[in-house]
Amino acid sequence: MVTNIIYLNLLGSSINLCNNTCTNVLFEFFSVSDYAIFKLGARQMLTYPSINPTIVTLGPLQIRWYGVMYILGFLASYLLVKYQIRKKRLDIDIKVVDDLFLFLIIGLIIGARLGYAIFYNLPLYISHPLKLFSIWEGGMSFHGGLIGIILSGLIYARTRKTDFWRLADLVAVTVPIGLGLGRLGNFINAELYGRVTTVPWGMVFPSGGALPRHPSQLYESFLEGVLLFSILWWLKDFPLKKGTLFCLFLILYGIFRFSVEFSREPDPQLGFIFSFLTMGQILSVLMGISGLVLLYFRPPMEKAP
DSSP states (O other), X not given: OOOOOEEEEETTEEEEEOSHHHHHXXXXXXXXXXXXXXXXXXXXXXXXXXXXXXXXXXXXXXXXXXXXXHHHHHHHHHHHHHHHHHHHTOSOOHHHHHHHHHHHHHHHHHHHHHHHHHHHOHHHHHHOGGGGGOGGGOOOOHHHHHHHHHHHHHHHHHHHTOOHHHHHHHHHTTHHHHHHHHHHHHXXXXXXXXXXXXXXXXXXXXXXXXSOBOOHHHHHIIIIIIIHHHHHHHHTXXXXXTTHHHHHHHHHHHHHHHHHGGGBOOOTTTOOBTTTBOHHHHHHHHHHHXXXXXXXXXXXXXXXX
């Protein structure tokens, strides 16, 4: 049995818990869920603010916060892409955006599902291929969704004879909104939480055991959502080569995600890769490298007429 030594400062006394069984018994006895705040060491730890992930139930239909976050993210991106086209007076038909987003939504769903199956749980889906269609059971990969969006965007630009790089820039600066909202959805679902921690803002998640963990969903919501959007939205009005914003999105997201993964609990079916990396970090490194390569090969600056 792996022995864990955990020191707690409880009612002024140091208690040494020497194995997992004792740890579980003690925390179940004190019923962490009955306390809004409890002490671990000399720090205060917050319990997870329980939020019902279901907004409303209408017969067999459930409207959940996570799905609403997806819809709001796409809606914000759709409206902001149209806003950019109007503001910059680009020679792009506004109606093009409607068809483009239909392609992107389809590409996202297919890519995210296939990406999860391939990157995170391949043996399961090889054994049970029909589970690929059981989307309601969960299992969507951002990196897979990104690949799906890029491929669907390329197909759309090729068939409609539209400039892919310009479309990619317009969409890329808006994507962080959906990412930030999506991570809030993860937080409400109490999923994809972080590793055990002693930081004052650590939280006890319902399905994460009795020990406090990093609210890594909130870290990601800020870095991949608020901060990334702020940077790209600020840069969008600078005279940049086509494709620059798209490439910067790939690079910066890769950096932010790689960093946050050090506080995020690895997927249980995979664990750590090479003893210290997660699959999310490996995919984020590849994403960042792709951004650097594309940054070098992006189209030259257009000359002013």
